[in-house]
Amino acid sequence: MKKTLFVLVLLISVVVSFATPSKKELFSRARDALKTSLESKDFARSRLAIDYLKQNLAEGAPLSYFEEYLALMEMGEYDEAIPIYADTRRLVLDSTYSPRNDRLVDAGDDVLRFYLFRNFTSFTKTKADSLIALVDSSDAKQQNKALFKALVYADIVIILRGYSFGGEGGYFFKEIADTTAAEDFLKNAKQYVEEYSHDEHARYLKEQTIPFVEKYMAQQRLFQKDPIAHKFYTGGLGLYIGTWSGFVSGEITDYVKDKMAGAFQLEAQLRYKRFALSFFMEFGLNNQPKWNEPGEESSNRDGTEGLTLGFNAYDSHALRVEPFVGIAQTHMGALEDYYIVPHWVLGTNVDVRFFATKPERVGSLSVAFLLRVKYKVMFGTAEPEGSRNSDYPKSFGAVYHMFGVSLGVNLW
Numbered sequence: 001m002k003k004t005l006f007v008l009v010l011l012i013s014v015v016v017s018f019a020t021p022s023k024k025e026l027f028s029r030a031r032d033a034l035k036t037s038l039e040s041k042d043f044a045r046s047r048l049a050i051d052y053l054k055q056n057l058a059e060g061a062p063l064s065y066f067e068e069y070l071a072l073m074e075m076g077e078y079d080e081a082i083p084i085y086a087d088t089r090r091l092v093l094d095s096t097y098s099p100r101n102d103r104l105v106d107a108g109d110d111v112l113r114f115y116l117f118r119n120f121t122s123f124t125k126t127k128a129d130s131l132i133a134l135v136d137s138s139d140a141k142q143q144n145k146a147l148f149k150a151l152v153y154a155d156i157v158i159i160l161r162g163y164s165f166g167g168e169g170g171y172f173f174k175e176i177a178d179t180t181a182a183e184d185f186l187k188n189a190k191q192y193v194e195e196y197s198h199d200e201h202a203r204y205l206k207e208q209t210i211p212f213v214e215k216y217m218a219q220q221r222l223f224q225k226d227p228i229a230h231k232f233y234t235g236g237l238g239l240y241i242g243t244w245s246g247f248v249s250g251e252i253t254d255y256v257k258d259k260m261a262g263a264f265q266l267e268a269q270l271r272y273k274r275f276a277l278s279f280f281m282e283f284g285l286n287n288q289p290k291w292n293e294p295g296e297e298s299s300n301r302d303g304t305e306g307l308t309l310g311f312n313a314y315d316s317h318a319l320r321v322e323p324f325v326g327i328a329q330t331h332m333g334a335l336e337d338y339y340i341v342p343h344w345v346l347g348t349n350v351d352v353r354f355f356a357t358k359p360e361r362v363g364s365l366s367v368a369f370l371l372r373v374k375y376k377v378m379f380g381t382a383e384p385e386g387s388r389n390s391d392y393p394k395s396f397g398a399v400y401h402m403f404g405v406s407l408g409v410n411l412w
Helices: 002-019 023-037 043-055 065-074 078-093 112-117 123-137 142-157 182-195 200-225
Strands: 158-164 169-175 236-249 259-271 275-287 303-311 318-330 338-356 366-384 395-409
Touching: 023 043, 023 065, 023 112, 043 065, 043 236, 065 112, 078 142, 078 158, 078 200, 112 303, 123 142, 142 158, 142 200, 158 200, 169 200, 169 366, 236 275, 236 366, 259 395, 275 318, 275 395, 303 338, 318 366, 338 395
Parallel strands: none
Antiparallel strands: 158 169, 236 259, 236 395, 259 275, 275 303, 303 318, 318 338, 338 366, 366 395
């Protein structure tokens, strides 16, 4: 008898265990019920399904904030839906925002998600206008209506783009994706900030989002008016090849006679905003030592290599003015083992831009051709590399003056 009772209890427990659905199955049924009730507009049942899923979030019930927002919008509960939507948009628009992480379970692409996102495969301004008109015609709070207008247009204009590094961290940045709703966003966002200045959403709209979009749109308007103007005071690459003429002054004139001999200069430049880092090399001065006997003249020319840092003081279509400072080393060719290290550099470039290609859009590449006129002065002390006969000077001050002309090409 006892064995029979034991077997009977065991069978009942097995049957009950199979008959009782798992939590995962219950959550799936709740999501199915939410979808079918929204379709049939049985919003009381929809509310029960939403409440059930929210009450079981800690148990792993899947319901994202955006899914809840979309469901509430379907139900016409705009005053409840819009604050949820605003919080989801803050993740994109407010760099100081820390989102809530209490809904981490993802149901995947089930029937509810397909239903809720059926109108969001391509969210255009036409759809945004229709959605805004729907909310405007409701009895929702005026502040929610105003906020919704601004954020829906921002949804079209601004996206968040991210990059990762081998799956271990990364970074995100805002990007203008579509300008069709930009002016509508600016108009409604400014109006919201003016009317609800103490609201938390007004703060980031005023401090971050509006300036970000305004700056971009100002560039677009400038580009339409003048496609080259937005390139002024920006970065790029440059290469210059040319010739020059010069002379020396200071103590060096007591020991050498200067003359030019086949001058050449080469300069490569990396620009960032208003700053320009340049590497240059040049040769051409043939400084003959005065202690040489007649007929002992050397054909070796002085050679200089150095780095300069320039500042773009003025930029326009035709003219750019760029003072610079730097450091170089000079090998005095005719004196064989005399070097000037360091050879300090001061000067100015005046660039005449005589042709530039039209960029396709703001930020795209333009190729420019320039005539560069340069003046620079280099000063330092010439010293022999090794020991010298006492008849030769141990060191002397040397100032080089140089006037150059180059042809250049810029990628900017």
